Amino acid sequence: MMEAKYEIGRLERARGEALIEQKKLISDRSRLSSPVRVAAVASEKLGLELPSRADVYVVKYDQSSNIVRAKGAYKRRHAQTIDYAGVNREL
């Protein structure tokens, strides 16, 4: 009986320490994933920025068209930014 009580006490202490560590990790993870921090790192270190409306393309599946036409149309329209975001490579 006494042994069990010692064991429970020890496990409770261990759980308490684990909870403290968990709280710290949650706090650290949230801080690191903050959009303010991510945007700052993305722009300062990687030269990225939030996409504007013009940067976003909607890719629609169309039975009547074909992939060759889509690629050609895309290249004609965006000859200057053909490497943007790797969209052309996917096509």
Add this chain to the structure above:
Amino acid sequence: MAQGRLVIIKTLVLLGFLSVTLKLFDLMILEHKQLAVRAQKQHRAAEPIDARRGAIYDRHYRELAVNRRVESLYGVPREVTDARAVAASLSPFVGSEKTDMVVKRLTADRSKGFVWLARKLDDNSAESIRRLKLGQQIGLAPESFRTYPKETLAAHLLGSVNIDNAGVEGIELKYDEYLRGKGGSKVHARDARGRALSDGGEYEQPGNSLVLTIDEDLQYIVERQLADAVEKWNPRAATAIVMDPYTGEILAMGVNPTFSPEKSDKSENRRNFAISDVYEPGSVFKVVVASAALDLGVYTQYDRFDCSRGSIEVGGRVIRDVHRNGVLTLAEVIKKSSNVGSIKMAMGVGKDRYFEYVKKFGFGQTTGIDIPGEARGLFSTSASYASVSIGYGIAVTPLQLLAAYSAIANGGMLVKPYLVQEIVGPDGETVKSYQPTQVRRVIAENTSRTMAEILSGVTQEGGTAKKAAVDGNSVAGKTGTARKLDMTTKRYSESKYMSSFVGFVPAGDPKLAIIVVVDEPRGAIYGGEVAAPVFKGISEHALVYLKVPREDTKNVLLVSN
């Protein structure tokens, strides 16, 4: 002789037994109570339980407020021999300005076994204090520290807690009874070495957590756009709110300047301009009279108003248009923001009927949003209805205006804005959930459709807010440029303005209702110049983030197998 010795030995043994018996009598009968208490103290220890305050999450369960363990410094006055020396050792960590306070607390009552000296120290300070080796004179106790990992993000919404982790502002205050856990202390037995003998019982009741309607990424988009505008126009303050016009869910609410909820400064920056400050809205209010006129069938959007004089006299005051217009249709009155046309419209509707609509749209009443400090605004039926029709003589909050525009956007229903969608228990079970609330119907559905069409014209060629136009989607909205009342002269200021834009996007199928208000911009004053670009910036990034499709065929790539 031998018998004499025997008698002495027997007497001594008897006396020995007698003294033991007396001592046992003393211990077991006379001093039983006191000794029992002492034994309890030695073998039982009370361990304080710092109940966990519930977390606050955004709508995607991303943490906005959580807890972290820190340590607090306490003193044991009855163990302190030289209070000044102790205070001097601690001063680098608690602050030299607090040395006198430390001495005072350590010497006020020498019999005390516990006094707080410094609460919630940073990890480095706590570790340094531990290395001081001040023995039993001081100690470090673990405590929970409320931390806001996204720093100033959504600070005005979240609010803050005091040193004892009780909510004092914002959501932390409003939902304190749910967030607060139940702690106290857990008493357990311990052996001679001080090791705990636990009964395994749970004595802590952690608080519930909140799931907000806020989207962390949209909140960031709003705050970033506001910060850019503040840098450009150097205003007194600026705010923007993004709401789902159908449900009333607040998706983002930003106020600039902002503050850190972890710091307990009392600055003015803590005021939530979005809900607590009232102002005369100016031209954004013209939608109310237009909605009333259309809803009552007094006018159609094609009825014409002669605005060619460029001014109108009402109650001895001459009210002018910014630009002289000719004859304008009702739709053009809104598109060009004509004061003359709006006042003529109000005259056609009539004061009583017009004011009924002002009330139906929710002005002069709080919206009921679940955050403390909401102002009800100022609206009196004794006000001049001509003035009210152009947004003067009435004071509103940005949130009230957004709720009114949302009614136009969603088909005519006034919805209650709200911030908390769910309260979740410590084990993840739903304690309470909140649903959208329709307050009342304000205008008919076809009136709202007509108004949306009219407001779409404002951001098109010839309108006052071309700078609010969004690439790929139509925007419905209205600009406002209102003079502020100078409280010293009691006259309208020539230099201080409230610039605003409020609207919804996409106009035909609204996903977002947004208001932007800039208080006293410098360098430009017009809502179409100052607030409309902020609306555009928020809308464009938000629509991309929410994957709202464009209404045109630009940037669409067709693919097949």
